[in-house]
Amino acid sequence: MENEQERSKQTIKPLASSSGGRVSGKNWKHARSATRRSHMPRGVKAKSFADRMEQTVKEKSVQKLVQEMKQEKDAAETA
Secondary structure, three states: HHHHHHHHOOOOOOOOOOOOOOOOOOOOOOOOOOHHHHHOOHHHOOOOOOHHHHHHHHHHHHHHHHHHHHHHHHHHHOO
């Protein structure tokens, strides 16, 4: 009983606050930060989402056209 009272009287040390929850004890490790926009590809940082989606749709349509042309070529060769 006495031991339980001593435990309840002990102060609880708060955890160090960090973005990830854990902190490295190694002083040579720097804290991670957000990705800098200068390291991102030009297409990602310069264009809006709508522009990127438009480009994706164009690329998919070109791929589909190429695939159809290959199928027609294969069909012509087998016939």
